Amino acid sequence: MPTIPTYPGVYIEEIPSGVRTITGVATSITAFVGRARRGPTDEPVTVNNFGDFERVFGGLSADSALGFAVRDFYLNGGSQAVVVRLYHAEDDANERATLTVGALNLEAAYSGAWGNKLRARVDHDTRPPLPDEDPNSLFNLSVRDDETGQLEQFRNVSITPGHPRQVDRVLLNESSLVRMTDALPGTRPPEHADPAAGEDVWGDNTPPTNTNVADDDAASDGTLLEDDDYIGPGKETAKEGLFALGKADLFNILCIPPYLNNGNVDASVITAAAKYCEDRRAVLIVDPPADWNDVADAIAGVAAGVGTRSKNAALFFPRLRQPNPLRDNQVEDFAPSGAVAGVFARTDASRGVWKAPAGLDATLVGVPQLSTPLSDPENGQVNPLGVNCLRAMPAVGPVVWGARTLQGDDRLASEWKYIPVRRLALYIEESLYRGTQWVVFEPNDEPLWAQIRLNLGAFMQNLFRQGAFKGKTPQEAYFVKCDAETTTQNDINLGIVNIVVGFAPLKPAEFVIIKLQQMAGQIEA
Numbered sequence: 001m002p003t004i005p006t007y008p009g010v011y012i013e014e015i016p017s018g019v020r021t022i023t024g025v026a027t028s029i030t031a032f033v034g035r036a037r038r039g040p041t042d043e044p045v046t047v048n049n050f051g052d053f054e055r056v057f058g059g060l061s062a063d064s065a066l067g068f069a070v071r072d073f074y075l076n077g078g079s080q081a082v083v084v085r086l087y088h089a090e091d092d093a094n095e096r097a098t099l100t101v102g103a104l105n106l107e108a109a110y111s112g113a114w115g116n117k118l119r120a121r122v123d124h125d126t127r128p129p130l131p132d133e134d135p136n137s138l139f140n141l142s143v144r145d146d147e148t149g150q151l152e153q154f155r156n157v158s159i160t161p162g163h164p165r166q167v168d169r170v171l172l173n174e175s176s177l178v179r180m181t182d183a184l185p186g187t188r189p190p191e192h193a194d195p196a197a198g199e200d201v202w203g204d205n206t207p208p209t210n211t212n213v214a215d216d217d218a219a220s221d222g223t224l225l226e227d228d229d230y231i232g233p234g235k236e237t238a239k240e241g242l243f244a245l246g247k248a249d250l251f252n253i254l255c256i257p258p259y260l261n262n263g264n265v266d267a268s269v270i271t272a273a274a275k276y277c278e279d280r281r282a283v284l285i286v287d288p289p290a291d292w293n294d295v296a297d298a299i300a301g302v303a304a305g306v307g308t309r310s311k312n313a314a315l316f317f318p319r320l321r322q323p324n325p326l327r328d329n330q331v332e333d334f335a336p337s338g339a340v341a342g343v344f345a346r347t348d349a350s351r352g353v354w355k356a357p358a359g360l361d362a363t364l365v366g367v368p369q370l371s372t373p374l375s376d377p378e379n380g381q382v383n384p385l386g387v388n389c390l391r392a393m394p395a396v397g398p399v400v401w402g403a404r405t406l407q408g409d410d411r412l413a414s415e416w417k418y419i420p421v422r423r424l425a426l427y428i429e430e431s432l433y434r435g436t437q438w439v440v441f442e443p444n445d446e447p448l449w450a451q452i453r454l455n456l457g458a459f460m461q462n463l464f465r466q467g468a469f470k471g472k473t474p475q476e477a478y479f480v481k482c483d484a485e486t487t488t489q490n491d492i493n494l495g496i497v498n499i500v501v502g503f504a505p506l507k508p509a510e511f512v513i514i515k516l517q518q519m520a521g522q523i524e525a
Contacts, residue, residue, distance in 0.1 A: 077346025
């Protein structure tokens with residue numbers, strides 16, 4: 001507000017500069033959706049390393065490709081992942097393990113057979129009761145996961161409704177292992193007796209010191225996932241399955257590891273995932289079908305369709321051949337999406353999102369060989385179809401050797417032919433979307449337009465200085481237009497401000513042609 005002078009003297013006013021710095025968003029947060037051994041279901045969980053994944057989701061599983069994809073992601077330079085665990089219940093089997101301690105009924109916090117290793121103990125060695133507090137309502141509850149050794153202790157919990165340490169509320173807020181299933185019991189659970197000399201307090205001791213899950217209360221790991229677990233009716237509205245990512249603030253890359261018996265993903269899931277990536281400004285990495293054994297299979301498979309031709313999707317072929325530590329290190333074929341996503345992240349960190357995540361620097365770590373070795377002519381057959389090859393190069397080993405989207409088929413003549421061009425556009429879109437929220441409800445006239453040009457121009461200029469655009473000068477590299485030409489009086493009447501941003505993309509040098517000739521000897525006249 002302007003100062004209203006009331007006395008003779010000097011007044012100081014601070015004038016807003018109009019500068020609102022736009023911060024670029026992350027470029028390589030990778031989402032994985034699939035089956036895991038343990039952990040919350042239909043909830044996106046951020047993990048920052050494979051140790052986090054092991055702690056929350058149980059690590060590698062013989063029944064799921066998800067853990068291997070996440071492992072390869074971190075091996076190849078990934079920094080942050082968002083994991084959504086899905087669970088398909090088995091008929092006539094318990095989804096969650098249950099424990100009964102007296103009248104206190106507990107169940108595993110999450111679905112799966114991991115809960116069968118839970119144990120619980122109760123003791124009455126509590127603090128002295130407070131005034132007006134029932135001394136027979138307090139107890140201590142200890143819960144242990146025998147598989148991981150994780151131990152949770154809840155002291156001075158109570159069965160009294162409204163108590164500050166009401167046991168069901170304490171477990172809901174503090175425990176990652178168990179929940180209460182029924183109403184508060186009328187009496188506190190009995191105290192477990194100390195084990196006999198030489199017995200482990202958490203061992204399978206003689207009752208009443210037995211603390212484990214009974215056979216009838218054991219849970220199942222469920223069965224193989226189906227397409228409905230990802231995109232079934234009501235999943236999008238409930239934000240479950242694939243659409244549980246709607247609870248995540250941001251992801252840039254999506255991987256759906258194979259979940260079917262034949263090692264593939266339903267085409268309907270790929271179609272829905274590609275559409276969802278377009279809505280969320282992300283890129284889908286599509287794994288090649290398991291029956292693509294050579295280039296002829298890849299050519300026929302692309303002609304038949306892989307579920308999408310989205311500009312936000314890219315397919316990489318062939319699969320990776322790696323030892324499986326769960327099967328005595330026998331060599332098996334694994335989907336490449338996790339490793340490729342890690343290469344994306346590594347390239348973003350070292351060179352920027354505008355650099356193609358391919359070439360001799362795009363090595364595949366932890367990959368001793370590929371399921372199908374490809375030659376230059378074979379690579380030349382599938383590259384024009386929009387299939388990115390993984391190649392074993394001399395002295396380097398397996399590398400990513402392609403950078404096209406699924407609209408990169410030469411016959412489509414798409415402007416979004418290349419992965420780095422598409423990802424840079426998505427990065428700019430998401431950054432500007434988040435960085436211009438302050439514009440909403442501002443007076444729609446030239447002062448606002450000038451601020452928009454200033455702030456968006458500063459963001460684009462910073463990218464230009466980092467080498468993200470083609471051109472020697474800013475005028476050649478990008479433009480930001482917001483004025484009376486883009487926003488007419490009719491737009492103003494409708495409450496609209498139009499901002500036009502353009503950039504000159506750097507396209508990868510996909511083909512390097514060296515022309516060599518002999519110099520003819522000088523002829524004396």
